[in-house]
Amino acid sequence: MGTALVVTSGKGGVGKTTTSANIGTALALQGKRVVLLDLDIGLRNLDVVLGLSNRIIYDIVDVTTGRAKLHQALIKDKRFDDLLYVLPAAQNAEKDALEPEQVKDIVAQLRDEFDFIILDSPAGIEQGFRNAVEGADGAIVVTTPEISAVSDADRVVGLLEQRDMVYPPRLVINRIRLKMMDDGRAMDVDEITQHLGIDLLGIIIDDDDVIATSNKGDTVVMDPDNLASKGYRNIARRLMGESVPLMKLEQKKVGFWQRLFHRG
């Protein structure tokens, strides 16, 4: 029986889709069978991030309306043998073309075949969010070290806690800028985690390659040396039950003499 996890944040633009794609890829790299569900009806982009958009024939609304069988709509990512699949969102359907019960139904059908079912939720806390949450056993709440994102995450955690899911929500802090955290201009990891009062699943250090790779339809996770990639890989291992220590956040220390002679 697979585990269904919803990736959500409340606020838009904090990296839900990127996180879904990278965690999914990282799990597939570990040999798990993963299916990603894009639930952002009307604004699908999980397929784009993975470079699979030209392969879409049917989408999730086609499945719920009976125009296609679930298996016809699943897109296989050939880079990962038979491990990674995507169920794309509908592009030309109304935002509420999907009902929570229908999502639950689809997830139930996928459970036998996959180890992880990752539901990429749209921003907001309306119908799209409810759809995504309904099918999930647990939630990954994505935030960035910004007050607006943390405040929205707080609201979302409140809504998730009301639902009594199998697993309590866990936190991913995305786009960490080491320098800003170092000099105290951004909220730090402990501060955010303590404020939200939920377990920290992992941290992702901001890296240009995250955007650069996704522009090419790749995920940063495929580069083993990248810092952001390590963050995602650690998250995947923690999801599989391993205990992986948190990445050290120290920047390369600049020596006193070096600072003295290289000001600015």
Add this chain to the structure above:
Amino acid sequence: MRGESVDAVILKGRKDGFELQLTDTAAWDAILTDLDALLQKLASDAPEGNVEFKLLSGNRLLTADQQTQIQRLFDRFGRFEIKSLTANVEDPSAFKAKLLAQATHIVGGIVRSGQSLEFHGDVVFVGTLHVSGTLKATGSIFVLGHVEGLLIAGAAGDTSAVIAGDISHAGQIRIADTVEIIDKNDYSADTLSYINDLHILEHGHVADLSKMRPKLFRKLEDL
């Protein structure tokens, strides 16, 4: 049946008027017949003048139906009236509501953005109230935890309600219909926020609470 030996209705003259005791050990039907007979006798003995009666039902709580039955007996004589009807006992659900209104709730955990916790009575808050979260009490709020959101005391309009404790990081506090936006943070754990005689939300010292709101300390007497 011992009903024979018990007087179902006893008439007593007191300093402040007539009192009718409806014996709580007598059968209800016996009370109605006795009362009927008694009133008729009174009407014929004293044919003039308006009379008011205080009715005491002892340990029997009269239902609305029973109350109208009694009222109907009195209505037949235009000049007899019921001044009051009291029992020694109270309806359990009404009493529970009263008790709850007096209760002090200990509240912990996290109140998150968009969430609102509401209580009847006083609240001792030992949790964390996040920005945009609301803690609401019809009574007073005693803050031991951390508050960043909105505190509402005296939510049903009780101007004697207070907020005691550190509100430095709160966004806003309200007591009854007064509002204060908190933008200073020089409050401390012994800050007392209350409505003063001029109906203005003011801050003082928690040590003065017992003098200022003595009722808060002896609530059971009001029950």
